[in-house]
Amino acid sequence: MTLDLKVDGQSEERAEAFAQGLLGTALDRPDGVLKVTGAAVYAADDVPEGCAYGMLVRAPGFGAIEVGNADEVRAMPGVLAVIRDKRMVRNAAQGTANAAPVQGVDSADYVGQPVALVVAESFEAARHAAQALQLRTDGGPLPVNPGDVETEGEPDTTGDLDAAMAEAPHRLDVTYTTPSMTSAPMEPHAAVAWWEGDALTVRSALQMLKYNRNELADSLGIDPAKVRLLAPYVGGGFGSKLGIAAEAVAAAIAAQDLGRPVRVVQHRRQVFETVTRRSETRQRLRLAADRTGKLSGIGQEAWVSNLPGEVFQEPVTQATAFAYGAVHRVIGERLERLHRPAAGSVRAPGEAVGVTILECAMDELANDIGIDPVELRLRNIPDTDPEGGIPFSSHMLAEALKTGARRFGWSDRAPKPRARREGEWWIGTGMSAAFRVNVMMEAEARIALSPEGAVVETDMTDIGTGTYAILTQIAGEALGLPAEKVEVRLGDTTYPPGSGSGGSWGAATTGNAVWLAAQEIRAELARRMECGEGELTLKDGTATCGNRRVALADLLDGATLEGHGHIEAGDAFSKVRQSTFGAHFAEVAVNDVTGEVRVRRMSGTFAAGRILNEKTARSQCHGGLTWGIGMALTEGMVHDRRDGHIVNRDLAEYHMAVNADVPPLDVHFLEERDPWAGPLMSKGIGELGICGAAAAVLNAIHHACGVRVRDLPATPDRVLAGLEE
Template sequence: MSAPIESKLHHKMDRPDSDNLLDRTAQGVISAPLDRPEGPLKVTGRATYADEDHPDDIAHGVLARATIGRGWVVGMNTAEVRAMPGVLDVIRDPRLLRSPAQGQAARAPVQNPAEIFYVGQPVALVVAETLEQARHAAQAIRATYEAREPVALVDGQDYAAPPGKQASQGDLDAAMTDAAHRIDVTYTTPAMSHASMEPHAAVASWNGNRLTVRCSNQMLKHNVAELADSLGIRAKNVRILSQYVGGGFGSKLGISHESVAAAIAAKRLGRPVSVALHRRTVFEATMRRSETRQRVRLACGADGRLTGVGHEVWVSNLKGETFSEPVTQATPFTYAGENRVIGHHVARVNQTTAGSMRAPGEAVGVPIMECAMDELAEAAGIDPVELRILNVPDSDPSTGKDFSSNRLADCLRAGAEAFGWSQRRQPGQRREGEWLIGLGMASAVRVNMLEESEASVILLPDGTARVETDMTDIGTGSYAILTQIAAEALGLPMDRVTTVLGDSDLPPASGSGGSFGAASSGSAVMLAAQAIRMQLAKRLGCDEAELTLKDGAAIAGNRVTPLAEVLDGDTLKGNGLIQPGKAEKSTRQASWGAQFAEVAVSALTGEVRLRRLEATFACGRILNEKTARSQCLGGMTFGIGSALTEEVMNDPRDGHFVNRDMAEYHIPANLDVPAMTVTFLPDRDPYANPMQAKGIGELACCGTAGAIVNAIHNATGIRVRDFPVTVDKLLDRLP
């Protein structure tokens, strides 16, 4: 095959999209609820995840971990453990102690080689011929320490120091004093764990100075830089493979201990090494979502219009980490109110790194604000939906920027009508036998982002195409969506397009995170395909806008020509690059939604049963209705866990995780999740990207917990301000 004829299309989002390519294509696969191309591989077990497809000579590594919350390692029985059956090496390397990277970082934090910051921190790697031998030997590791008193919990820390982030305008104190109606409440949410189905794992091998790691990661172009920095090697000598990722939710944005450990061991032993984390290690040593304490102050006039908004939060993280849960991310622009104080305080504790977890910020900030809005609605005697609609701002109150699109009021009205909100009664007024019935609602909002992303699309002489990018699929449908975009732009049936992902040697994509993955990587694929369209149009003597591609044929000037004939034996390659630009900076961009819940609470036991959960979303162009709905169902299930079950518990003496497995950390199971309804409003946002699509997966969990907790209040009259709402928080307060 001759070398491809290449062209490149680079687009910077400096102005709103006016081309509307996906509205003038003809194949009809975009937005359709199509199946995932890799689906059969996954359900039959043929999709290769991180710790599968082992080479014959592989060795297995298990991390030995610290048993104290703070101090230094001063000794270890390494000689004794090296003599155990099957043990190949006991590796004590300062690089093993580093915290997981957050993703989008060029380097991992460097820490004192022997210093311990939390219970469960890796202190050594035991490598053996079999996993069983390695696990047994790791359990035999005995470290001696010079211990210090850990800072186990946030409570009691001094927050008098200036907050890390704060924004204010007007005079909130005066607004609170002068308000016709006001609330001043404090809510708490617990630390949470990502609990991905696939634990963190890595298989590393070296070919000379070239390292290849098959692992479970979300953002490969950043992960390559992070791993190279952690190992002290050049990024060009690192290749990462993550073709299939069994869930990440933020815990796999950056590299973690297993990749570094496997790479170090493989280099020392001269053979491939697998390091797969035990579920307890995942809980204790990768990432957590920070607990939060949130003080919300709201003031409004007699007409219900907000005059003051206060949202001050307290979160925690490990010493030296720059990330902190951005709880107030949506507060500045969701509702009006000319007087406002938004504060952010960070405590340093001896617990594993607090990092991004699905919808960081809004997932814990929006539900609390929505509960507070419900409290204000009750104080003012105004319907909760109407209070929110009344306070949807015309522009971002904190910056004055126009919204690129704001469909919150539309979502609230459409959602209320579909749910039957008019049937809601006053708190505690509806009962069916022992069950108290309540309805609740909440707005949903999530910032929208675009990240730089690259992709290549190759159109082969036989009229088939291949998409190449290092984008990952973490269960979100990337294979399906990117295939659809290329198929639509090139006028090909889906089965004539192959998408190759998850290899860092391919063009660097945005990665999966922040709900920017589909929009960013998809825009790059669309641009690459558009570059090919331009080459085809030139061959046919027409403008690209006049070209129609459908079912493997080109239509121009009333003539239909098979693509194979247009190509005439040539291979065309398009390279697409999308970058954020002035359009993002000049407008406030967000995705919007409204969520409604019906609960039944037992008046005898306090058990909460979620009966209905319905949501209406506006999030730009829907790229695949089936995968989009699936993302929403997953996000809403996340919200159920946040409202009712999920909570990491720490021992107050040393901060260690008490419930560090799936038996004691309660994620929603089948019987906890009712039938859920998702409705998408027709929407476009030309400021977002050339496809006019927006992020969706994280949006769905942003309001869910608030709607459920508000429904519990409507059922019982009990206002619980400490998430999750477990039986013990209701039982002695039931009517």
């Protein structure tokens, strides 16, 4: 039995009438105790008996690879093999690729490409040998810098933006740049692979197992049915673990060659190079507005890059398409094929940098016109999706802006920049709107209800997002069980295929699959109670219909009842525009002498349909705001102009926000149910918090000291250059 649902229209609210009271609460993570005691098992933690250790070796340059001393390295103490196999992958697969990424080790397309694996009896021996392996490349210049090559693709054009700009009393035409950025999850990419006959098992750090299984099988040239992936705990992802990566394929090859388990963990510096980065962008923003700030034209053209052979193109403008109403439009990307490390999804691909720069431009326009930045947004909220003319499933931007402004105390703000000074410090405030497309994928889940409780199984992952918590709550709510009577099992491809974690779609997609599985069980329980499912109340392990109450254990009569749910997106995602919305506010201090910026407080108000777990959703938003601080002030990969290699490829030189960089964060959720988003009426929350967050900080810098930084990040040297003008 399976309860299938293709989401073609609006769903009816059901959960509200359920009695357990678990959904939406701030339930502690069921996996919490395992994580705080060190008992949760991550990819590199469980080493089987007889395991060998592999270390990837990077290409030092471009072109054909020549190995100088492989025999000498093979003869080093403890070394088992130097493997250079054509099936090894150039870089991590793109999210949902479902097939092998570009493969091969004969030549390097970018500096840092993994082109060999050294395997030894110990990690120390493998590392030593990998460092001793001499690789030469025959080189030759390849394009690595933006502007070096012809571009692919053109933005979409509607109306006549040039004419609108010429006629408008207020116009803005500015160019911003954002650097390459990295996901940098705390857990480096790792895999332990072992074979039993022709069956392969790999414990790895992955976000989307059903796709990753096919990617690994395709890379190796074997049947996906012979591959089992395990990822019960994943130390962060942020897009970097969407696709199968170099270490997993190499570990599988080595384990087969040697006939024993092999563990390969990428060194942190390898993670920076072999895992997809967020593309650098150059963005030209054009805004045309009348005297009231009403937009007649909007232009956002972005230049982004990727390696040859990669289908991914940073979708910088995907939210701009529906963010604000304007008749005349030029919106889209141009792609440059550069031999920098591959680009791919990093938390909120598109909006993270696209909405940020759009919102910086909106701030510039508000400043030019002399109207309040919040008011400028309110005046340009479209009635329908400006692209397709379809309605929005819900539109919460106005409420987010108004509520956020009230929470932050925005009304106290001085209208002009450079109005407040405390000693050496300029103090200012800024804001930004937040937009993120809402996506549903396909997922299946299984629930087994026994007298002991419910067991939920899906190959979905919890990469820190709170999947264990929310699936516990969803099953518990629907089946009338307290959290401790629900066990959620994730991260194993022997379970039904979930959606995977990415694109903020995991909670709503896989959550709805669990919900459907529970509905199937509810229907059977109602049948046994001889009442309609709608009349059935389940709470604390009892079933009630009218004046009858029966313990679930008695209804089950010692047996287990199974439910299977299957959900997929249907017409509900084309009939209406689905998005999440929010508003960011920030207060900064800018040092007049050094150009240093300190964020003093931040506030985010968000609408994402039903919030499934108030605690884990809040933590996701804390993450988004903090990434916004990093994007605004410190984060950026530096590519060597000669060969494109990443110069600052470690955590000391790539500066993510640390504890002392993060001020008190206020996160508020608006009450919302989006009936178009599936039975749970919940939308993705994992990425919304970063969309535009950096703009609030950058706009606050301008309000504080009058300096408009258009090349991110706003490091002290850039701010100081503005202060000295």
